[in-house]
Amino acid sequence: MPSYVATANSDADRVCTSLLDIALVVDESGSIGNTNYAKVRTFLGTFASSMPVSPEDVRIGLITFGTNAVTRWDLASPKAQNPDLFTEAVKKLPYAAGSTYTHLGIEAGGDMLFNAKKGGRENVPKMMVVMTDGASSRRSQTIASADKYRARGVIFVVLGVGAGVNSGECRSIAGCTDGPCPRYLQTNWVSVTDQVNQIIKAACRDLAKDAVCSDWSDFGPCEGECGTEGTRKSTRVEVTPQQPGTPLCPTCEAPQGRSCAEQPPGLIRMEPCTMPACKVDAYCGEFGPWSEWSTTCGSATRQRERQGYENPPASGGGLSCIDQNPPKYSKEVETVQKSPCPIQQQPGPWGEWSDCSATCGGGTRHREREGYPQEGELYGGQTLEEQGIAVRETGTCNEKPCPVDATCGEWTAFSECSKPCGGGTQERRREPWLDNAEHGGRSCAEQHPEGQTFSVQCNTQPCPVDEIPGEWEEWGSCSEQCGRGKQVRYRGPSVQEAMFGGKTIEEQNESRPEGEKILTSEERPCNDVPCGPCTLPFTEWTECQSCSGVRTRESMVTFDYDDRQCTSGTHEEESYGGAAGGESSGEGTGGEKKEGGGFPTAAVAGGVAGGILAIAAGAGAFYSMSGGAASAAGGAAAEAMTEASTTNPPEVERESLISPGEQSDMWAS
Numbered sequence: 314m315p316s317y318v319a320t321a322n323s324d325a326d327r328v329c330t331s332l333l334d335i336a337l338v339v340d341e342s343g344s345i346g347n348t349n350y351a352k353v354r355t356f357l358g359t360f361a362s363s364m365p366v367s368p369e370d371v372r373i374g375l376i377t378f379g380t381n382a383v384t385r386w387d388l389a390s391p392k393a394q395n396p397d398l399f400t401e402a403v404k405k406l407p408y409a410a411g412s413t414y415t416h417l418g419i420e421a422g423g424d425m426l427f428n429a430k431k432g433g434r435e436n437v438p439k440m441m442v443v444m445t446d447g448a449s450s451r452r453s454q455t456i457a458s459a460d461k462y463r464a465r466g467v468i469f470v471v472l473g474v475g476a477g478v479n480s481g482e483c484r485s486i487a488g489c490t491d492g493p494c495p496r497y498l499q500t501n502w503v504s505v506t507d508q509v510n511q512i513i514k515a516a517c518r519d520l521a522k523d524a525v526c527s528d529w530s531d532f533g534p535c536e537g538e539c540g541t542e543g544t545r546k547s548t549r550v551e552v553t554p555q556q557p558g559t560p561l562c563p564t565c566e567a568p569q570g571r572s573c574a575e576q577p578p579g580l581i582r583m584e585p586c587t588m589p590a591c592k593v594d595a596y597c598g599e600f601g602p603w604s605e606w607s608t609t610c611g612s613a614t615r616q617r618e619r620q621g622y623e624n625p626p627a628s629g630g631g632l633s634c635i636d637q638n639p640p641k642y643s644k645e646v647e648t649v650q651k652s653p654c655p656i657q658q659q660p661g662p663w664g665e666w667s668d669c670s671a672t673c674g675g676g677t678r679h680r681e682r683e684g685y686p687q688e689g690e691l692y693g694g695q696t697l698e699e700q701g702i703a704v705r706e707t708g709t710c711n712e713k714p715c716p717v718d719a720t721c722g723e724w725t726a727f728s729e730c731s732k733p734c735g736g737g738t739q740e741r742r743r744e745p746w747l748d749n750a751e752h753g754g755r756s757c758a759e760q761h762p763e764g765q766t767f768s769v770q771c772n773t774q775p776c777p778v779d780e781i782p783g784e785w786e787e788w789g790s791c792s793e794q795c796g797r798g799k800q801v802r803y804r805g806p807s808v809q810e811a812m813f814g815g816k817t818i819e820e821q822n823e824s825r826p827e828g829e830k831i832l833t834s835e836e837r838p839c840n841d842v843p844c845g846p847c848t849l850p851f852t853e854w855t856e857c858q859s860c861s862g863v864r865t866r867e868s869m870v871t872f873d874y875d876d877r878q879c880t881s882g883t884h885e886e887e888s889y890g891g892a893a894g895g896e897s898s899g900e901g902t903g904g905e906k907k908e909g910g911g912f913p914t915a916a917v918a919g920g921v922a923g924g925i926l927a928i929a930a931g932a933g934a935f936y937s938m939s940g941g942a943a944s945a946a947g948g949a950a951a952e953a954m955t956e957a958s959t960t961n962p963p964e965v966e967r968e969s970l971i972s973p974g975e976q977s978d979m980w981a982s
Contacts, residue, residue, distance in 0.1 A: 331370040331523065332571060333438050334388055336422035340445040341377040343410035344477060349502045350408040353444070357406070360442075360509050361399040368394040369577050372432055374425050375403070378418030379411025387425050388432025415449035416458045419486075423462040438520055438558070438568050440468040442512060443486055448479035459486040466568070470515045472508055473499045521558035521570035524551050526580075535586035539629060543588040548581050549573060590629035597634040597641040598622050610654035618644045655693040658684035660702055666710075673715035673752075679707045716754035720747040721761060727769070734776035734813075740768040777815035781808040782831055791839035791876045800875070801836045839875035847872055847879035854887070863888045 337360070339353060357375070364371045372393045375385040385406065392398045419441070425431045426439040433439075441462065449455040463469055471483045478499060487496040496515045500508050529547045537543025555570030574580050598621035606613040622643040627633045634641040661683045670676035682704055684697040697704050722744045731737035743757070746765045750756050757765065783805035792798035811817045822830040851866045868883040 331365045332576075333364075333371045333440060333520070334426055334432070334434055335364075335371060335373045336388075336425050336439075336441045337373060337375045338415075338418040338422045338441060338443045339375065339377050340413060340415070340418075340447075341379045341409055341411070342413040342445075342447065343379070344413075345408075345410075345446050347408060349446075349474075352502055352505055354403050354406055356444075356506050356509070357403040358400040359506050360512070361396050361403070363509050363513065364396070366394060366396040366399065372434075373399060374422075374432065375406075376418050376421045376425070377406075377409070378414055378421075379409055380414060381411070382414070382417035382421040383409070384421055384425065384431075387428075388434075389430070390432070393432060413445065413447055413450050415443070415445060415486075416451050416454040419443065419455065419458040419462065423458070423465070423467065426462070426467060427465065438468070439466060440470065440520075442470050442472065444472045444474065445478065445483070446473070446475045447477035448482055452479075452482055455482065456485045459488070463488050468520070469496060470512050471497045472505075472512065473497070474502060474505050521568040522556035523570040523576060524555040524572045525553035526550070526573040526576065527552050529582065532584065535588055537586075537588045539588050539591035541588050543586050544583050545586045546581050546583050550580065592629040592631040593625075593627060594631040594637060595623050595627040595633050596621060596625055597637070598624070600645060603647070606649075608651070608654065610651050612648060613651050614646055614648045616644050616646045653692045656686060656691045657694045657700065658686065658688075658691060658696045660697055660704070661685050663706075666708070669710035671711055673711050673713055675712045676710050677707055678710045679705060681705045714752040717749075717751040718754040718760055719750040719757045720745055721757040722746065724767070727771075730771035732772055734772050734774055736773045737771050738768050739771045740766050742766050775813040778809060778812040779815040779821060780811040780817045782818055782833065783807050785835075788837070791874070793840050794874065795840050795842050795844035797841040798839050798875075799836050800839045801834060803834045804832075842872045842874065846881060847874070848881040848883055851885065861888070 337357065339357070341350065341353075345353070361373055364373065366373060372388040374388045374390070374393050377383050377385060386392045386402070388394075392402045422441045426433050426441070429435070439462075443459075459469055469487050471487045473480065473483045480497070480499065483497050483499075484490075484494045487494055489497060498508050498511050498515065527549045529549050532545045532547045535543040535545045551573040555572050557570065558568035598619040600617045601620050603617045604615045606615050619641070623634055627636075634643070663680050663682045666678045666680045669678045684702075684704070688696060724741045725744055727739045727741045730739045743761065743765050746757050748756065786803055786805050788800045788802045791800050807818075811820075818831050818833060825831070848868045848870050851868045854864045854866045857864045863886055865884065865886045867885075868881075870879045870881070870883060873879050
């Protein structure tokens, strides 16, 4: 059993000896009452559960006192040595009530601790726990009884519960005079159960300390004679030596803790074990007589056997007959070779089946076997055929129905090509294409993975490309300056040459009707104007305004050429430095003549009276003039000239607004 610990020591936790006789002396006076006495029962059960209670370690006897002292059980009782029995017994502990004759309880407790018949053990520490709720009825006798047993080495721990406790008396029972009294504990009924640990702590102040022992080693091998019961042992060592306790009186010896050797079972523990059986080899017996020969010819054998073989068998690790040296076998066989015996030929294994005569629908196959030994080695024995044993057998095979493939048909002819050129397609089909396969036959898709239809390319040659003419180039120069010439223009390089058998323009025109042929050149009339000046005659000079003035005369364009403009002058000026007033033909002092160019200015000559004369100028200007009659002698030409428009008229309108006949009349005037 392990030692128990006082867990509230102010100096340090201290391990107490587990060897202890305890007498619980419990007050059951009438002042406690049933309710609080139930708490006494709980306290007692908790106390026993906290101690290493066993026959070898702690024993706890119980005495109650009131008017009388009653020993509920002594240290020899199983209840004192078994915590479970103790706890169950205190649950049923009766409550008698009565006076408080504490001294009777102490006397009964002391008698129990030192009485071997009541379970008191010699040389075992003694402790008495006195629990009371008030002063004793015989104070002097109570103190005297406590002093008597304390002088014999009993450790007293007093637990006072409630407000009616006489502290002085309790201190005296515990052996205290002045100063602190750690073995006197005072509490109330609410916290009474919490005092168990304090009681253990108080007891440990004076108890000796047992030596600390190591854990037990594993048990060693079994020792003893073979075939008998042996023993094996386990050991432990002392880790820390025992320490003495506090002397309980001036003349008392200090209590001594136990060494590991003194703590049962000591430093060595033994347990019985079974030794292995002794080694005994098996009995093999002696050989009996030989048997008869097994045959009169060929290889003959005979044998003999041992009588009582392996009886008894080996035991205790002894050797069997086979394992003995030399090995001893249960039988012995002798073999001799006599004259050969006739041998009946024996069938060998069947050979492989031949291929089936049909893969389905039922066929036949066969297999053969040979006899052994061969005929020359039979020594008069029979062959298989002579024995009526078959050397060939026939069987049916592949009886399942033959697969029937689906009807898929042959290829049709290829269809027409989808295009005459440039890459088209044509296809062919299998007809019919039925789903009528039977018995695992192949479908059309399995027979012809390429499918029901098959397409190929056709007419992959490029399509013919006809020549496409180029754009018209600019018109060439007119062949004549006047009097109606002609202009020619041609097409530029072809936009597309004829390719892949396409037609040239000449070949295309061969099949085109007139009016739809493709032209590569064309001509048109030009300069359909009379030959001669492209301007009218100048008007008369205007009068000079001063001696150093300027006079002018005008003309006008009658037409432009188709391929160029009329560039003849239509305006002239003369400057003079002489007197004003006379006519001049261009000759005068300091005279300077200027002719106009660029866009010609239209003028009106004599012979045109009234109305409006409109001329399309060569530069594309359109001129008009209005006024009275003009004559060569009048001197005043056009009074007013206005430019009606500068927009070039369309080409179809580029013709003289004055007919050639009218022009001739104008020149004549």
